Amino acid sequence: MKKIVCLIVLSLSLLNAKAFNAPMQTYMNELSAEAKAQDPNFTGFDAARGEKLFFSKHTGKKGGEMSCTSCHTNNLKNGGQNVNTNKPITALAPSVNAARLTDVAEVQKWLRRNFNDVFAREGTALEKGDVLTYIINQ
Template structure:
């Protein structure tokens, strides 16, 4: 009995610590002010364009990642060619260089520099789709990645 009472507070603390760690790691990294600002900018643009449904959709973003439009350059028929089909996994460029996972929870410093975001959407939408992405597509895609 004495042993139990001695260990009880300690074990309780351990359990609490474990629960906290699990809870923290299970929650996706929340987007910070820099990411929010990029999304807000895209929202402003998307609202002004036809087809705006009231909000960005992570589901449409996922569909964009997994689609194989093959309307761009032949070597890059899909986003998944280089980024894999999971935002949580590291990708690989066609020359074998590693690409950090696109999910914000795995690569928290992503989507903080608006110029960088525009540069890569500009290049990759042209490579994969053969055209620039719309603000709606970009917003959907980032909403999906920020929720992952």
């Protein structure tokens, strides 16, 4: 019975999950392999962990309190504004901005910059994968 419930929950989760394009899926697979190498108990990326990370507050590289929402807002379907440059940022949610999470080089560049801005360090493979899993489902 427990296995049946788990299969139903997993199936429903997969039905609701959005898919990455082929290059992004390859990148996600690379992050997954890296996360597994760092932690043999790694079982997959988690949107809930990604959401928690996205909303968490930290001392950013400039010393002030920052979170991803400082620029991207609490609703990823809305545009935001870079707090350092005041430049507008288009909506991060792929459901309203089909160009999001489609270009691996662009995603890698912004993950590197944004983790450095918010966390004052590079993100781990687990953190990147979790955040991307959260965003793709918005």
